[in-house]
Amino acid sequence: MIKLQFDGDREQISQQPRQDARPGTTATDSIADSETILLRRIYAYLFDIALLGALGTVAVFVMGILGLMSFGLLWIGIVPLLLLLVLGYDTVSCSGKQQATAGMQLMGLQMQSKDGGAVTLAQAFMQSAGFYVSVAFTSFLILGVALLNAERRCLHDFISGIKFIRRRGVEPA
Secondary structure (H helix, E strand, O other): OOOOOOHHHHHHOOOOEOOOOOOOEEOEOOHHHHHHHHHHHHHHHHHHHHHHHHHHHHHHHHHHHHHHHOOOHHHHHHHHHHHHHHHHHHHHHHHOOOOOOHHHHHOOEEEEEOOOOOOOHHHHHHHHHHHHHHHHHHOOHHHHHHHOOOOOOOHHHHHHOEEEEEEOOOOOO
16 A cells, blocks of 8 residues: 655654665655755756667667668667667666666665665566656656655655665765
């Protein structure tokens, strides 16, 4: 069951570091930390989308050349390739050793399972696919859910059972 905590519930969130924090991370549940994490997530997304845009441009160029060589038969593969690129990048990097995409690492963020453990491949896929599907249907309006709960978690975070924490000793570049 998904439980949303609204801004009126701020006093329920402890200011003390939690015991379930993984080594190398800071897992405080302070309101100020939640708000800075939300801003860091936006900047990390912008960095990741620029990176994916560059990779996607190269992929489209290569598929365009291959499409010309095959008289257009391979052009049908451009959309699935871009979909695989975006979902694969998010899923593999968020479920990997760093538990973060390049943008998240740059901003000093890390994904973590709600119970404090490592993010699984399925959770990372659900979070990534949930983000892109919800944004496609609501034009980013769905991200307003993060403004309505004290933890500043988005709907796809609740559904996939993940949260974001700041990495200890890592400051954004």
